[in-house]
Amino acid sequence: MPTILLTNALIVTMDDALSVHENGWLQVDGATITALGSGTPPKLPDAEILDCGGDIVMPGMVNTHAHMAMSVFRGLGEDVDDRLYRYILPLERKFVSAEMVRAGTALAAVEMIQGGVTTVADMYYFETEVGHVCAEAGLRAIVGQTLADFAPPDHKDFDEGFARVEELVSLFAGHPLVTPSIAPHAPYSTGRDVMARVAQWSADHPNVPVQMHLAESTLEVNWARETHGKSTVAVTAEAGLLKPNLICAHCLQLDDDDIRLMSEHQVCVATNPRSNGKAGRGIAPVEKLRNAGLPVGIGSDGAMSGNTLDLFSQFAPVSMFAKLLGGSRKPLPAVDVIKMATIEGARVLGLNLKTGSLERGKQADLIRISLAAPRLHPIYDPYSALVFAAMPTDVTHTMVAGRWLMRERRVETLDTRKSVADAVQVASRFKAEMREIDRRS
Amino acid sequence: MPTILLTNALIVTMDDALSVHENGWLQVDGATITALGSGTPPKLPDAEILDCGGDIVMPGMVNTHAHMAMSVFRGLGEDVDDRLYRYILPLERKFVSAEMVRAGTALAAVEMIQGGVTTVADMYYFETEVGHVCAEAGLRAIVGQTLADFAPPDHKDFDEGFARVEELVSLFAGHPLVTPSIAPHAPYSTGRDVMARVAQWSADHPNVPVQMHLAESTLEVNWARETHGKSTVAVTAEAGLLKPNLICAHCLQLDDDDIRLMSEHQVCVATNPRSNGKAGRGIAPVEKLRNAGLPVGIGSDGAMSGNTLDLFSQFAPVSMFAKLLGGSRKPLPAVDVIKMATIEGARVLGLNLKTGSLERGKQADLIRISLAAPRLHPIYDPYSALVFAAMPTDVTHTMVAGRWLMRERRVETLDTRKSVADAVQVASRFKAEMREIDRRS
Numbered sequence A, B: 001m002p003t004i005l006l007t008n009a010l011i012v013t014m015d016d017a018l019s020v021h022e023n024g025w026l027q028v029d030g031a032t033i034t035a036l037g038s039g040t041p042p043k044l045p046d047a048e049i050l051d052c053g054g055d056i057v058m059p060g061m062v063n064t065h066a067h068m069a070m071s072v073f074r075g076l077g078e079d080v081d082d083r084l085y086r087y088i089l090p091l092e093r094k095f096v097s098a099e100m101v102r103a104g105t106a107l108a109a110v111e112m113i114q115g116g117v118t119t120v121a122d123m124y125y126f127e128t129e130v131g132h133v134c135a136e137a138g139l140r141a142i143v144g145q146t147l148a149d150f151a152p153p154d155h156k157d158f159d160e161g162f163a164r165v166e167e168l169v170s171l172f173a174g175h176p177l178v179t180p181s182i183a184p185h186a187p188y189s190t191g192r193d194v195m196a197r198v199a200q201w202s203a204d205h206p207n208v209p210v211q212m213h214l215a216e217s218t219l220e221v222n223w224a225r226e227t228h229g230k231s232t233v234a235v236t237a238e239a240g241l242l243k244p245n246l247i248c249a250h251c252l253q254l255d256d257d258d259i260r261l262m263s264e265h266q267v268c269v270a271t272n273p274r275s276n277g278k279a280g281r282g283i284a285p286v287e288k289l290r291n292a293g294l295p296v297g298i299g300s301d302g303a304m305s306g307n308t309l310d311l312f313s314q315f316a317p318v319s320m321f322a323k324l325l326g327g328s329r330k331p332l333p334a335v336d337v338i339k340m341a342t343i344e345g346a347r348v349l350g351l352n353l354k355t356g357s358l359e360r361g362k363q364a365d366l367i368r369i370s371l372a373a374p375r376l377h378p379i380y381d382p383y384s385a386l387v388f389a390a391m392p393t394d395v396t397h398t399m400v401a402g403r404w405l406m407r408e409r410r411v412e413t414l415d416t417r418k419s420v421a422d423a424v425q426v427a428s429r430f431k432a433e434m435r436e437i438d439r440r441s
Helices: A068-073 A083-095 A098-115 A127-137 A158-172 A192-204 A218-228 A232-238 A256-264 A273-278 A286-291 A312-326 A334-341 A343-348 A382-388 A416-440 B068-073 B083-095 B098-115 B127-137 B158-172 B192-204 B218-228 B232-238 B256-264 B273-278 B286-291 B312-326 B334-341 B343-348 B382-388 B416-440
Strands: A004-012 A020-029 A032-038 A048-051 A056-059 A061-066 A117-124 A140-147 A178-184 A210-214 A246-250 A268-271 A296-298 A366-369 A395-400 A403-407 B004-012 B020-029 B032-038 B048-051 B056-059 B061-066 B117-124 B140-147 B178-184 B210-214 B246-250 B268-271 B296-298 B366-369 B395-400 B403-407
Touching: A004 A366, A004 A382, A056 A382, A061 A098, A061 A246, A061 A296, A061 A343, A068 A098, A068 A117, A068 A127, A068 A416, A083 A416, A098 A117, A098 A127, A098 A395, A098 A403, A098 A416, A117 A127, A117 A178, A117 A343, A117 A395, A127 A140, A127 A158, A127 A178, A140 A158, A140 A210, A158 A178, A158 A192, A178 A192, A192 A232, A210 A232, A218 A232, A232 A256, A256 A286, A268 A343, A273 A312, A273 B312, A286 A296, A286 A312, A296 A312, A296 A334, A296 A343, A312 A334, A312 A382, A312 B273, A312 B312, A334 A343, A334 A382, B004 B366, B004 B382, B056 B382, B061 B246, B061 B296, B061 B343, B068 B098, B068 B117, B068 B127, B068 B416, B083 B416, B098 B117, B098 B127, B098 B395, B098 B403, B098 B416, B117 B127, B117 B178, B117 B343, B117 B395, B127 B140, B127 B158, B127 B178, B140 B158, B140 B210, B158 B178, B158 B192, B178 B192, B192 B232, B210 B232, B218 B232, B232 B256, B256 B286, B268 B343, B273 B312, B286 B296, B286 B312, B296 B312, B296 B334, B296 B343, B312 B334, B312 B382, B334 B343, B334 B382
Parallel strands: A004 A048, A004 A056, A061 A117, A117 A140, A140 A178, A178 A210, A210 A246, A246 A268, A268 A296, B004 B048, B004 B056, B061 B117, B117 B140, B140 B178, B178 B210, B210 B246, B246 B268, B268 B296
Antiparallel strands: A004 A020, A020 A032, A056 A366, A366 A395, A395 A403, B004 B020, B020 B032, B056 B366, B366 B395, B395 B403
């Protein structure tokens, strides 16, 4: 790979000092950022040079919670309160296969690359397929094989589920981009004993991240109270699963004791504001969690729940929710939202030494954001512009580990048209089955 | 003007029956929609034909509350709690002029045309300039001259303010696109006696819409309680200003008596979810208001508050807020959000006989939305796709009264580059003054 030199950029590094380089340049050799600064760039006669025309260059975004394959469910049964049991679980049982997972994941990967996501934490079924598609797409990914007790499409019991996890781990051990992960679905759908089994397995595999939905719904909170007489966080702690490599998604229904427990055990949080808001489920106490020392990243959740998979779509929701909880425009300033979307998200996934900021020696995971749109101007503060005015369609270039995944809005690693066509074909089968379900009911 | 024929479109009409024409066509003669349907389009050999390639064609959106000129304040002092008194009012007093208003309004008009807004209700100062720029841009607009007691930049007292209103009304009387309007700023910044004077003036000018911020802030609610011993809505009613041509912006702090009063007087509401959420001010009870029979439109507020001026940016917030208040995904279905953004918004502005839906005999105010983005697929329901997956950048064509304001993303009525450059120049003066303010404090 030749040296790549980005010049004439407004470089938003997200390093510890929050350095911003006006008229900045950045050098990439192989997979790595080897130098960056402002002013005159180094003379590199053999380098591939990209003049960024004053555009923003920033770390690629880290989507800390997604179900990529569910892109084929995007907008299905919107506004239908019981759609999970009426449509989604029956459709999953009938149609989710390795093939469907590949189709949905490819569409999601295209959307993420186009929207500036360079790292994603996924959990779903047939997760080896997700790993293969992400590797082909060139995305950095944590791929979590889900374990659940509700007859999910790829394991009839937990023994089979664990076998799938083992297969995933052996397949992607040492992969440069794809990290295998174990993903107990949620406390209520795993149960305390199986959570303890996961905790035990995790102790033997300390480098495998664990992902779980936590404190997401009233159903879950009631299960914990009724079955164990305590909060769902306390049940999880009792099972030994609250640990530094646990990525907790949602975290809506928490009291101060729960937050203290999570803080003591140094877990990480993935907040999904658009998904939670759209479901009317509640608002995560993001400021409280961060003030308790917990890193909080941002997730899109599945397209079934949040519809879009970029992080720009999450910025206004996560900001508004914090400001509404605080009753002022002060909480969660724009710069903190960009932190959560980059370096703090990387910390949530245990990848902060590799990605999440533009620094010498880190992986070259970066995006260029065009400032051509009138909607972005004037700019008093680049963080405010990124959080409240930029759109995923402003991303023109996406690079992971020194490889261009998109240039001038053209995705280079996947077939965009095919990804849409394949997903539309899956959707046509879903639509026929939904008509059948509606007819029967 | 030649006949224009749009073909091969998914036409989302927003008529009373919510007709959707697959493989639809629509005929425009002069300013008017003369026919539409699905299947084989009429043979019109002299027509200008636009093959929409299966894209969505829908009514242009109605932004029911904006301060267009404030685009030059976009993102200024984001997250600073006292920025209104610290920066904005001093900057307005020092810099707001006819020239600045033209610059800010032009930038806003470009953004609105690019984002699919075809009708806007504006209130600010030097409002004749706003009217001129909207007329030049080709936007349908209600332009409201603001009246306020805090030494605003264009009138030292209410007599001068009323003189400005009279000038505006005489200048735009009978204009095909621009409707003049009177805009008392808010109950607390106008006072009961002046509200009564506005009500009297309004009785003499029944076709002039009245716009006012109402029940927006704790400051206002406290003012009403302390000064008049009742709610701000009750004070407004007492002044005689609660009337069918009153467009009430924000409406956050309302109790059931207020809503009953507003319903009895048949006022209209403009909700601004992104602005309200970002300020941490609260959530408007949109479902309650609509259930009480009040039409509710969607507004962007000024770019200072909401940052973007399209309505797509408001769709997730307005939806999430209703669903969070209701504790379920059922409230305010996607189709209702699109109603609010089109025909219901037009009703709020008293323009529903002219615009807000695609029907024979109505003005040809419409937009084409590209379905090229993978992010939009699959589509189970066009309303869900529009509300939760579409972006303002998907709008390719914008037409008002049969005139193309944008084709293939190229704005045809205003100089896009100049609008950005002029606004950036204004912003540079603001930045210098802000440094001075910070130095002094």
